[in-house]
Amino acid sequence: xxxxxxxxxxxxxxxxxxxxxxxxxxxxxxxxxxxxxxxxxxxxxxxxxxxxxxxxxxxxxxxxxxxxxxxxxxxxxxxxxxxxxxxxxxxxxxxxxxxxxxxxxxxxxxxxxxxxxxxxxxxxxxxxxxxxxxxxxxxxxxxxxxxxxxxxxxx
Numbered sequence: 001x002x003x004x005x006x007x008x009x010x011x012x013x014x015x016x017x018x019x020x021x022x023x024x025x026x027x028x029x030x031x032x033x034x035x036x037x038x039x040x041x042x043x044x045x046x047x048x049x050x051x052x053x054x055x056x057x058x059x060x061x062x063x064x065x066x067x068x069x070x071x072x073x074x075x076x077x078x079x080x081x082x083x084x085x086x087x088x089x090x091x092x093x094x095x096x097x098x099x100x101x102x103x104x105x106x107x108x109x110x111x112x113x114x115x116x117x118x119x120x121x122x123x124x125x126x127x128x129x130x131x132x133x134x135x136x137x138x139x140x141x142x143x144x145x146x147x148x149x150x151x152x153x154x155x
Contacts, residue, residue, distance in 0.1 A: 020102030089152035
C-alpha cells in the first residue's frame with residue numbers, strides 16, 4: 001500500500017468519523033436521543049479508534065485539514081438545528097441521514113482496505129467484522145430514518 005495516499009485517505013475518513021461521533025454526541029446531550037443511540041455512539045467511538053490507529057500506522061499527518069474538520073464537526077449540528085428549528089422532525093430526519101451517510105462511508109473504507117488485508121500495517125484488523133458491524137448499523141439507522149421520514153414528511 002502506498003503510505004502517502006493511504007494516509008490521506010485515512011485522514012479524510014477520520015474527519016468524517018469524528019463529525020458523525022460529534023453529531024451523535026450532540027443528540028445524546030440534547031436528551032432527545034433514544035436508548036439505541038447510546039450503543040451506536042459507543043460503536044462509532046470504537047470504529048473511530050480503529051481509523052486513528054490505522055492513521056498512526058501510516059504516519060498520517062494531522063495537517064490543517066484536521067482543523068477544518070474540527071470546525072465542521074462543531075458547526076454541522078448547529079447548522080442542522082438552525083435550519084430545522086421550526087420543525088424538530090425535519091432536524092431528526094436530517095441527522096439520521098447524516099449518520100447513515102457516515103456509516104456508509106465507513107463501510108467503504110473497510111471494504112477498500114480489505115483488498116490489502118495482507119499488508120502488515122492492517123493485518124491484525126478484523127475488517128470483515130467491521131464491515132459486518134457497519135452493515136448492521138446501516139440497517140438499524142434505516143429503520144429509524146424511515147420512521148423519522150414518515151413523521152417529518154407525512155404531516
